Amino acid sequence: MTPAHRPPARRRTALLATVPVALAALVGATGPTAAGAPGAPGAGDPYFPLSGNGGYHVRHYDLTLRYDTSSRHLDGRAVLAARAGQDLSRFDLDLTGLKVTGVTVDGTSAAFRRAGQELVVTPGHTLRTGRVFRVTVAYDGTPQPVTDPDGSADGWIPTDDGAFVAGEPQGAMTWFPANAHPRDKSSYDITITVPQGRTAVSNGELLGRRTEHGRTTFHWRESRPMAAYLATATVGTFRVEQYTTPDGIHVYNAVDPREASAAAPVLKKLPSVLAWESGLFGPYPFRSAGSVVDHAPGVGYALETQTRPLYDSAPDISTLVHESAHQWFGDSVSLTAWKDIWLNEGFATYAEWLYAEQHGGDSAQKTFDALYARSAGDHLWAFPPGDPGSGRNIFDTPVYARGAMTLHEVRKAVGDADFFRILRAWAAAHREAHGTTAQFERLAERISGKRLDGLFRTWLFTEGKPKNA
Ligand code: TRP
Ligand code: ZN
DSSP, X not given: OOOTTSOHHHHHHHHHHHHHHHHHHHHTOSOTTTOOEEOOSSOSOTXXXXXXXXXXXXXXXXXXXEXXXXXXXXXXXXXXXXXXSSOEEEEEEEXXXXXXXXXXXXTEEOEEEEETTEEEEEOSSOBOTTOXXXXXXXXXXXXXXXXXXXXXXXXXXEETTEEEEEOTTTGGGGTSOBOOSTTSEEEEEXXXXXXXXXXXXXXXXXXXXXXXXXXXXEEXXXXXXXXXXXXXXXXXXXXXXXXXXXXXXXXXXXXXXXGHHHHHHHHTTHHHHHHHHHHHHSSOSOSEEEEEEOOOTTOOOOBOOTTSOEESSOOOHHHHHHHHHTTTBTTTEEOSSGGGTHHHHHHHHHHHHHHHHHTTSOOHHHHHHHHHTSOTTSGGGSSOTTSOSSGGGTTSHIIIIIHHHHHHHHHHHHOHHHHHHHHHHHHHHTTTEEOOHHHHHHXXXXXXXXXXXXXXXXXXXXXXXXXXX
């Protein structure tokens, strides 16, 4: 996909990258079997230039992990089924820390080297455009979280009884080799072996669970496309509850006993929250659901891990509503660039406002008014949410709150009927795929028949507190 809004600078870079190929072909210096070009080391996202990789798409990850909760040692084997998008002479995966002990491509050992967060793989011969190939990476070590530009930690975060595994925006590379940008979505098999008594929770369905020699292996499968940052393999001492909702959704909740009494009344509402959101946003995008409620003091955030949000402590109802709304907005409909983050956080925040409005709390208008009353110097107006400027700002208040205010402005401009039509159409049209801010604006204009460019410019892209609320 080539979004029309992509900045020209990126196109120039992409063009330059193809020059050596063209030159080699012209000069004829390399025969047809030696042709091809290296895949780019990043997906071209200016906020996280090395996240993701160019030149190929991963269709499926098969991860086999073993985690020793006392030594904190991780043994991993990743098998990636990928497809070359160009003639590939070599390609990168994202992986940081850990030791790589071997790489094969289609069963033949391949040369590899580490360069920062890039694992650079050179197969024995060029992979032709369209070729489906299999990469195996054997690795091990003590995973360490990465520090985000905003100072928070993400990735594999050790806890007192296991690990809190949350990959947004760049933590997937701390525990498996990946094409780790939301532009690349894949299905996953994740098999994790942990000491008996601990539980390893991942995305999608639990296909099998087996205890042998004091260790338990959990086999999880997420068959719907998933961005790498939404994968988890959270390990801990958990109380597990499983049931199927009247809508046929398989729920798997794993709760740290220390959080159990606080979590219970909120988790009980999960089926009704998903049903309520389905009424507003269209059918729930997945067949599995649930929650992982860990006890991870110091993490400071929750994550909308696909099908099964991850909480660092017992969530309140707003947080449950927020992470559940992300299943539509962020997980099923994914970003193509981190600067569009308001499409995730503004929408999930607005879902909280709507939930309050329809469950005896403040109206969305009242929530909006309280925010709008903040003075022009308030941090809420520090930057416009449509392009927060850098990875440091992607989880900051303007993205969440002013992002939600933008949706409220759209709602006022088009009326409730069209507004909810727009939300449903957005989730349906980009289901299991991607969406951009420009596409959302066009959809809102098409459905409402109104020009909304001024509204979006003011609320998403103009510095300072908007005047015409
Ligand atoms: N997307 C998460 C939420 O809103 C928040 C989040 C994920 C986060 N990773 C983070 C916040 C890193 C701060 C730092 O629901
Ligand atoms: Zn969120």
